Amino acid sequence: MDSAMNNATDRALLMQRSRPGRRGIRLPKLDVPVQVQLPAHLQRGELPLPEVGELEVVRYFTRLSQMNFGIDTSFYPLGSCTMKYNPKVNDEIASFSGFSGIHPLQPYTTVQGALQLMYQLQESLCQITGMPSASLASVAGAHGELVGMLLMRAYHNYKGQLNHRKTVLIPDSAHGTNPASAAMAGYQVVSVPSDSQGNMDMDALQARLNESVVGLMITLPNTLGLFDPNIEQICDLVHGVGGLVYGDGANMNALLGQVQLASLGFDIVHLNLHKTMSTPHGGGGPGAGPITVTSELAPFLPSPIVIASPSDQEDNVSYQLATPDLSIGSVGAFHGNFGVLVRAMAYIKSNGADGLRAVSENAVLNANYIMKQLEDTFEIPYHRTCMHEVVISSRNLKEYGVRAMDIAKRLIDYGIHPPTMYFPLIVEEALMIEPTETETKETLDFFIQAMLAIFKEIHDEPQILHEAPHNTPNTRLDEVLAARSPDLRWRSD
Amino acid sequence: MVEEVFGSPYIPNTKNDQTEMLAAIGVDSISDLFADIPPEKRIDSINLPQSMSELALKREFQGLADKNAVPGDYAMFLGAGVYNHFIPSAIAPLASRGEFLTSYTPYQPEISQGTLQATYEFQSLISLLTGMDNCNSGMYDGATALAEGVLMACRVTRRSRVIVADSVPPRHQLVIRTYTKSQGIAVEIQSREEIAVNGDIACVVIASPNYFGYIDEDMGGMVNEAHANGALLVVSTNVMSLSILKPPGDYGADIVTGECQPLGIPLSFGGPYVGFFASKDEYVRQMPGRIVGKTMDTQGRAGYVLTLQTREQHIRRERATSNICTSEALIALRATIYLALMGKSGFAEVGLHCFHKAHYLASLIQSLPDFELPFDGEFFNEFVICVPASSKEILEDLEANKIIGGLDISDIVSKGILISVTEMNTKEEIHKFVEVLSRWGGNSRG
Numbered sequence: 001m002d003s004a005m006n007n008a009t010d011r012a013l014l015m016q017r018s019r020p021g022r023r024g025i026r027l028p029k030l031d032v033p034v035q036v037q038l039p040a041h042l043q044r045g046e047l048p049l050p051e052v053g054e055l056e057v058v059r060y061f062t063r064l065s066q067m068n069f070g071i072d073t074s075f076y077p078l079g080s081c082t083m084k085y086n087p088k089v090n091d092e093i094a095s096f097s098g099f100s101g102i103h104p105l106q107p108y109t110t111v112q113g114a115l116q117l118m119y120q121l122q123e124s125l126c127q128i129t130g131m132p133s134a135s136l137a138s139v140a141g142a143h144g145e146l147v148g149m150l151l152m153r154a155y156h157n158y159k160g161q162l163n164h165r166k167t168v169l170i171p172d173s174a175h176g177t178n179p180a181s182a183a184m185a186g187y188q189v190v191s192v193p194s195d196s197q198g199n200m201d202m203d204a205l206q207a208r209l210n211e212s213v214v215g216l217m218i219t220l221p222n223t224l225g226l227f228d229p230n231i232e233q234i235c236d237l238v239h240g241v242g243g244l245v246y247g248d249g250a251n252m253n254a255l256l257g258q259v260q261l262a263s264l265g266f267d268i269v270h271l272n273l274h275k276t277m278s279t280p281h282g283g284g285g286p287g288a289g290p291i292t293v294t295s296e297l298a299p300f301l302p303s304p305i306v307i308a309s310p311s312d313q314e315d316n317v318s319y320q321l322a323t324p325d326l327s328i329g330s331v332g333a334f335h336g337n338f339g340v341l342v343r344a345m346a347y348i349k350s351n352g353a354d355g356l357r358a359v360s361e362n363a364v365l366n367a368n369y370i371m372k373q374l375e376d377t378f379e380i381p382y383h384r385t386c387m388h389e390v391v392i393s394s395r396n397l398k399e400y401g402v403r404a405m406d407i408a409k410r411l412i413d414y415g416i417h418p419p420t421m422y423f424p425l426i427v428e429e430a431l432m433i434e435p436t437e438t439e440t441k442e443t444l445d446f447f448i449q450a451m452l453a454i455f456k457e458i459h460d461e462p463q464i465l466h467e468a469p470h471n472t473p474n475t476r477l478d479e480v481l482a483a484r485s486p487d488l489r490w491r492s493d
Numbered sequence: 494m495v496e497e498v499f500g501s502p503y504i505p506n507t508k509n510d511q512t513e514m515l516a517a518i519g520v521d522s523i524s525d526l527f528a529d530i531p532p533e534k535r536i537d538s539i540n541l542p543q544s545m546s547e548l549a550l551k552r553e554f555q556g557l558a559d560k561n562a563v564p565g566d567y568a569m570f571l572g573a574g575v576y577n578h579f580i581p582s583a584i585a586p587l588a589s590r591g592e593f594l595t596s597y598t599p600y601q602p603e604i605s606q607g608t609l610q611a612t613y614e615f616q617s618l619i620s621l622l623t624g625m626d627n628c629n630s631g632m633y634d635g636a637t638a639l640a641e642g643v644l645m646a647c648r649v650t651r652r653s654r655v656i657v658a659d660s661v662p663p664r665h666q667l668v669i670r671t672y673t674k675s676q677g678i679a680v681e682i683q684s685r686e687e688i689a690v691n692g693d694i695a696c697v698v699i700a701s702p703n704y705f706g707y708i709d710e711d712m713g714g715m716v717n718e719a720h721a722n723g724a725l726l727v728v729s730t731n732v733m734s735l736s737i738l739k740p741p742g743d744y745g746a747d748i749v750t751g752e753c754q755p756l757g758i759p760l761s762f763g764g765p766y767v768g769f770f771a772s773k774d775e776y777v778r779q780m781p782g783r784i785v786g787k788t789m790d791t792q793g794r795a796g797y798v799l800t801l802q803t804r805e806q807h808i809r810r811e812r813a814t815s816n817i818c819t820s821e822a823l824i825a826l827r828a829t830i831y832l833a834l835m836g837k838s839g840f841a842e843v844g845l846h847c848f849h850k851a852h853y854l855a856s857l858i859q860s861l862p863d864f865e866l867p868f869d870g871e872f873f874n875e876f877v878i879c880v881p882a883s884s885k886e887i888l889e890d891l892e893a894n895k896i897i898g899g900l901d902i903s904d905i906v907s908k909g910i911l912i913s914v915t916e917m918n919t920k921e922e923i924h925k926f927v928e929v930l931s932r933w934g935g936n937s938r939g
């Protein structure tokens with residue numbers, strides 16, 4: 001048996017594994033009499049699905065999982081993604097049958113525990129951001145951004161200013177979802193440059209402010225991992241022309257228990273529960289991107305929100321879903337990603353006020369430690385105290401024929417997931433490193449040693465970087481080929 | 494005696510670690526690292542309770558969970574878009590493997606082949622089931638998938654008026670409204686029988702089975718009328734019905750969307766689920782969302798990557814086809830494992846059980862005095878009954894008898910209840926349901 005054979009066996013698709021007559025599940029016999037048959041013209045022919053046994057399915061997906069890096073297997077300093085440990089107890093709690101088994105349209109009387117949990121989460125998120133109102137309806141960060149933009153739209157419409165407010169200001173360091181979300185809400189995007197310190201360029205902001213401005217979308221700390229010290233002035237200026245300020249809460253891990261964004265002047269703040277509140281990312285979701293807002297914007301929140309009917313006795317409070325008076329409407333079929341909300345609430349409760357503050361303290365400490373240990377070797381384009389992540393640049397290594405991508409791929413050989421590459425766009429050859437608070441100092445030191453070793457390799461044997469990674473199921477893959485002739489599904493020959 | 498020390502199991506830095514790291518950084522305290530925050534705005538603590546142990550946490554949440562009624566406590570005949578289906582035991586242990594559960598979106602393909610190949614399987618199986626050319630990696634849910642289908646049809650046709658059949662689920666209609674309103678797209682709700690397409694229309698949106706459970710028996714005719722006017726046909730379907738029904742792709746539908754919840758996904762009070770989004774080849778570059786494609790590595794071996802990324806927000810920013818980033822990958826994985834386990838024979842059997850059990854219950858109710866089925870036509874596993882009292886009263890009586898009897902749709906159909914039956918409903922549950930109803934017919938309650 002050679003390894004090529006093994007690879008072919010590993011990688012065969014379900015339809016290629018299929019053998020007539022095999023099955024992966026046995027069902028009970030039909031226990032009711034057959035009344036009618038589906039008319040022939042509505043019936044489909046033989047189902048085009050695989051025939052495989054249960055063990056084959058188990059081995060196949062187990063083997064596939066082994067081709068992944070996860071937080072559970074590896075250090076994962078993927079900047080802006082907050083890949084912190086996802087406590088197992090939260091998954092177990094979400095799988096309690098009293099949570100996982102309930103139908104979203106059951107009578108309210110039969111789901112009071114679920115509604116109480118959602119109500120508590122709304123309240124907790126409001127405490128974290130300092131806002132008075134929240135909606136849990138948006139199921140991802142970008143979904144929350146879209147909701148935020150639609151809230152601005154509804155607000156300006158209510159003020160009779162819908163028609164002349166057209167543009168959303170977005171820093172040039174922003175995540176791509178920000179402009180995409182603004183566009184989905186029907187707005188034009190105007191980019192605001194950053195200054196030499198990595199903050200928003202205040203003159204450029206002033207020059208772009210006028211009565212056509214819908215609002216500003218801004219991430220704090222920004223995608224350079226920096227807290228913009230002018231943030232209060234920025235919010236004041238935007239408010240001065242009648243605009244609103246949207247806070248992308250993707251980087252809230254840096255600020256838990258340190259400052260409430262509402263006090264700085266934000267009108268809308270979303271949180272990524274799959275980042276800050278440690279719900280597992282699942283290879284690309286599910287997430288949750290709840291929105292918190294000022295009282296002025298609360299009437300426009302998406303449906304549903306959870307409300308409590310007051311009662312004299314605490315035990316008798318009853319909860320139900322409601323639609324705010326001037327709601328932007330529904331953004332999903334039901335009430336948000338409840339299973340994710342359960343995990344987040346469990347995380348908030350287990351950490352508590354003390355634990356959440358310790359999260360931001362240690363996340364910021366760890367990032368600054370890495371920055372300090374790398375600063376003599378790698379270029380730090382914005383060299384000042386960072387928050388939860390640090391951005392380095394490898395542009396001065398291009399003369400050795402080495403790109404940020406090569407460093408990233410070589411880290412895989414050291415058993416480390418690469419940092420985010422080539423983002424933010426304003427840093428050439430960027431590598432964005434976010435260690436999070438859940439890693440040991442030994443792990444941080446190992447990462448630092450790996451980076452220093454790679455730096456030496458760049459000078460001594462750069463070829464080893466170009467060919468990295470060396471021990472993965474695939475070497476580097478041809479993305480151009482994939483896009484030029486798309487093969488997006490299995491087809492029978 | 495051992496001294497109790499507070500410490501978070503999720504934060505390993507010791508006091509000693511912190512001291513060493515602060516010394517390396519060259520600051521005196523962690524607080525110094527937050528100096529950019531305006532000092533007068535810094536807080537000492539969040540107004541929340543203090544931390545708690547894992548044991549106490551589980552007790553508290555078990556208490557909340559116990560306040561909810563679940564299938565098992567009740568016989569479940571409530572559907573309306575999401576259903577109480579059987580979930581094979583192998584799904585959870587596979588989908589909760591840490592390598593799947595705790596990985597990010599597969600930006601680094603060499604160490605994400607598990608997620609990528611599984612997603613390619615998802616795209617393959619959904620394409621096969623729907624009879625469509627291609628499918629993306631998944632949307633937030635069935636409703637947002639349909640709304641994005643409408644947006645895509647407007648991009649493809651460069652038109653901005655759409656017709657939505659009134660039998661499309663109302664919750665989906667609401668999401669279409671939210672998603673289209675800000676883009677200046679006009680949505681007209683028309684009765685399915687009276688849909689009239691003209692040359693301004695970007696797409697016609699129908700559901701089959703529709704909100705009331707009934708199958709669109711003239712999908713081919715609707716395709717022809719839409720295409721004759723340069724419009725697309727967008728179909729929202731119940732993926733479970735595709736176990737036995739001819740798929741929309743066979744009729745020529747252009748975009749097919751739906752909710753994957755029936756495929757091994759817990760009800761979980763409305764989410765997380767995953768929507769699917771399938772289309773014809775010619776529209777693939779207008780699709781929203783992530784798409785995985787097969788390619789080769791430097792040694793000529795097959796492998797998978799995220800592809801057609803120039804559609805997406807991280808490249809195209811405000812000109813992207815959608816803002817979607819994090820979606821529902823883990824739930825799509827669950828659906829994929831479900832379809833692998835069910836396979837050709839199992840999935841067809843589940844579909845037939847749903848069909849036959851629903852028709853058995855319908856026939857028993859139809860024979861009760863004063864109960865009727867208001868709609869003609871073929872249904873899959875859901876149907877509407879009209880009852881001799883208020884829908885609310887009947888459902889409350891059923892609930893008192895440990896049956897969640899369906900959805901009150903009296904706002905749409907007078908005295909109507911929407912009933913769903915799945916393979917989980919036993920003959921005994923069906924008989925008990927009918928027995929409770931029978932007490933209401935024939936003027937027995939005056």
